[in-house]
Amino acid sequence: MKDIKHFLRQNSLRPTKQRVIIANYLFDGVNKHVTAETLSNKLLKMKAGISLATIYNTLNDFYEKGLLKKLMINSERIYFDTNTEHHHHFYSKKDQKLIDINVDMKVSGLPKPPKNKKINKIEVLVHLDN
Amino acid sequence: MKDIKHFLRQNSLRPTKQRVIIANYLFDGVNKHVTAETLSNKLLKMKAGISLATIYNTLNDFYEKGLLKKLMINSERIYFDTNTEHHHHFYSKKDQKLIDINVDMKVSGLPKPPKNKKINKIEVLVHLDN
């Protein structure tokens, strides 16, 4: 896809074969949460022979350019989120799955931050039972 | 301390020397957030010769008995929280520090959870800038 190459160049990333494949999958319009492992599995199914090292490099490169958000949620693995807007999540431990919450939520009753500290952002994680 | 031995027994934990030392430190009335590493450092300073394996075992034993909460927060390490009540946190990435938020907070505008899922608990993490 021409668009993806252009998109990568716009973000100071050389459109190599591997990056194009990965970006095409990640930025297909449907927001995703991936770990290196889940992405690797997807790519294996697509028969794209991309090494794990490259998958890690690429996810981190995309992250550094702001194309992905990093989530570390009650879990052992780092999730990369293609939705880089500020938003919240449902999390099902049982399914090991994250679901975006895209509506605006308000947190009330927040105490003052400690002296000399400023609030940067508020993250709400809604744990699901089943 | 007699109390601590009793406390451990009440929780079906044999009051071994190592567990008594660790419990005495953790449950001294001041809530704490520790990782295996920070606890190990504290114990080294106290000249308690307790192996890392035992520290991991003990933290996990305490966790299994509900004496500690596990937090995994935007970070590489597992934090154990001596405050097992439902509460929220400030988190300073710069300082790698967690601070309890013990006041009641309300989250409004929460969407319905996915079909057949029930909300278990809501965790708010307030990221600090500096």
Add this chain to the structure above:
DNA sequence: TATCAGTTTAGAACGATTCTAATGTATTGA
């Protein structure tokens, strides 16, 4: 106080991630 289940320990193993350094490739500019 002997027995035994539970505990501690050093060090090995593990698993996710990063590093290394050799090979390959996109970009550039002559």
Add this chain to the structure above:
DNA sequence: TCAATACATTAGAATCGTTCTAAACTGATA
């Protein structure tokens, strides 16, 4: 166009937090 080079990819080694193993030890019990 093509050579030079800066950047990417890769397999496998290294790393680091954590868990496992199996041998030695200890608290509980009778």
